[in-house]
Amino acid sequence: MNGVQNAPDTRIRAHKTPAIATQIALRRPRGSDAIPIRELVAETGVLDLNSTYAYLLLATDFAETSIVAEVAGDLHGFITGYQPPSRPDVLFVWQVAVAPRAQRGGLAAAMLDSLVAHVRSQRGHAPLTVEATVAPGNASSRAFFGAFARRHGVPLREHPHFTAAQLDPDQAHEDEPLLRIGPLA
Ligand SMILES: CC(C)(COP(=O)(O)OP(=O)(O)OC[C@H]1O[C@@H](n2cnc3c(N)ncnc32)[C@H](O)[C@@H]1OP(=O)(O)O)[C@@H](O)C(=O)NCCC(=O)NCCS
Numbered sequence: 001m002n003g004v005q006n007a008p009d010t011r012i013r014a015h016k017t018p019a020i021a022t023q024i025a026l027r028r029p030r031g032s033d034a035i036p037i038r039e040l041v042a043e044t045g046v047l048d049l050n051s052t053y054a055y056l057l058l059a060t061d062f063a064e065t066s067i068v069a070e071v072a073g074d075l076h077g078f079i080t081g082y083q084p085p086s087r088p089d090v091l092f093v094w095q096v097a098v099a100p101r102a103q104r105g106g107l108a109a110a111m112l113d114s115l116v117a118h119v120r121s122q123r124g125h126a127p128l129t130v131e132a133t134v135a136p137g138n139a140s141s142r143a144f145f146g147a148f149a150r151r152h153g154v155p156l157r158e159h160p161h162f163t164a165a166q167l168d169p170d171q172a173h174e175d176e177p178l179l180r181i182g183p184l185a
Pocket of ligand 1: 044095097099138141147
């Protein structure tokens with residue numbers, strides 16, 4: 001992921017919206033992406049909206065484990081992630097979003113495949129497990145991670161993890177069980 005990738009994969013080239021298919025670029029995030037990332041999170045209406053400062057940290061200090069998708073200079077999607085310090089064989093995917101106008105065209109799948117390939121290459125192609133927490137009610141996210149596991153032929157296992165009580169004193173937030181996908185080797 002050195003700068004902008006000018007040769008997006010076949011899934012992106014086959015995006016249902018031709019204007020998106022011809023202009024999409026995947027690249028590592030930078031500081032100027034923090035505000036558009038936050039705006040995109042707000043646009044989805046389902047993700048927890050964090051501070052611009054948090055997204056700025058992700059877009060700078062965690063840029064090697066995050067990715068953005070641009071169409072003609074506009075942010076259309078992103079993935080933020082990190083490698084837990086005590087478990088460098090894990091890529092924890094924190095948030096994934098694709099603009100509603102660009103969904104169901106393979107953009108999130110292409111971002112995750114590209115990000116995983118980048119992290120694996122940085123680690124000398126050692127095995128890597130992808131983790132994410134997904135609320136039981138987030139069907140599109142579950143479908144997205146399930147499709148990733150099938151595409152790579154690896155198991156997806158679910159474990160109890162963050163609880164509603166930990167996330168909100170009024171328990172208005174759903175539990176966030178952990179999905180573990182892999183190892184990819
Ligand atoms: C989840 C999300 C990122 C998927 O982005 P996307 O670009 O539309 O996903 P893709 O087109 O790459 O689809 C990848 C796979 O996920 C599945 N999928 C994606 N959205 C789906 C939906 N709404 N319903 C069912 N399956 C869905 C597709 O079946 C596809 O699998 P396939 O290629 O085997 O058919 C997008 O719907 C989104 O931004 N949602 C709001 C934010 C969110 O919930 N983020 C995830 C939690 S962190």
